[in-house]
Amino acid sequence: AQSVTQLDSQVPVFEEAPVELRCNYSSSVSVYLFWYVQYPNQGLQLLLKYLSGSTLVKGINGFEAEFNKSQTSFHLRKPSVHISDTAEYFCARNFNFGNEKLTFGTGTRLTIIP
Amino acid sequence: DGGITQSPKYLFRKEGQNVTLSCEQNLNHDAMYWYRQDPGQGLRLIYYSQIVNDFQKGDIAEGYSVSREKKESFPLTVTSAQKNPTAFYLCASSIGLFYEQYFGPGTRLTVT
Numbered sequence: 001a002q003s004v005t006q007l008d009s010q011v012p013v014f015e016e017a018p019v020e021l022r023c024n025y026s027s028s029v030s031v032y033l034f035w036y037v038q039y040p041n042q043g044l045q046l047l048l049k050y051l052s053g054s055t056l057v058k059g060i061n062g063f064e065a066e067f068n069k070s071q072t073s074f075h076l077r078k079p080s081v082h083i084s085d086t087a088e089y090f091c092a093r094n095f096n097f098g099n100e101k102l103t104f105g106t107g108t109r110l111t112i113i114p
Numbered sequence: 115d116g117g118i119t120q121s122p123k124y125l126f127r128k129e130g131q132n133v134t135l136s137c138e139q140n141l142n143h144d145a146m147y148w149y150r151q152d153p154g155q156g157l158r159l160i161y162y163s164q165i166v167n168d169f170q171k172g173d174i175a176e177g178y179s180v181s182r183e184k185k186e187s188f189p190l191t192v193t194s195a196q197k198n199p200t201a202f203y204l205c206a207s208s209i210g211l212f213y214e215q216y217f218g219p220g221t222r223l224t225v226t
Contacts, residue, residue: 032213034214036217041202041220042219042220043206044204090156096212101159104156105156106155107156
């Protein structure tokens with residue numbers, strides 16, 4: 001079973017419109033959750049992270065995500081997108097115990113339409 | 115500035131040759147990782163190291179080898195045994211296994 005699921009492989013959005021990129025994870029224990037952004041031919045950059053505490057997490061570039069334990073989701077949102085947000089976005093999950101490593105989703109390509 | 119460097123950015127090799135990809139970090143992180151990225155498949159873990167002189171296989175270690183002789187360095191060798199070596203390779207580091215990883219800019223390897 002997929003540990004981290006990003007159902008949408010591609011999401012086109014008009015400039016200045018809101019966007020939500022979906023991420024669901026499988027786990028019955030406490031997790032750490034992350035969103036990364038990757039611009040073409042570059043490495044991944046951390047957008048935001050959830051370790052504990054407030055379920056609404058704010059990150060860089062105006063993005064935020066909400067941890068929902070009952071729905072095992074960690075969707076990424078931005079109220080108004082810009083052309084510069086065109087990139088691939090990866091959700092990732094880790095555990096805070098044992099020898100588990102970071103597990104990535106397959107990514108969502110966000111395309112901003114002028 | 116602290117960060118992770120990978121060199122070179124682009125690498126071309128003939129089939130049958132071994133090639134070594136460089137990864138250096140000055141973040142004082144204990145853990146380092148190598149990932150392979152192919153279109154539509156996300157990131158797959160090749161090898162990781164939690165501490166100097168120790169490393170573990172990831173999900174797709176066959177055809178690859180690593181060393182960790184210094185805390186700052188974690189080179190990856192793509193051997194001739196790797197059947198499909200053409201890919202984008204990413205190196206990352208973190209304080210420890212549980213924490214967020216920081217990535218280098220990547221090396222695109224093309225084998226013909």
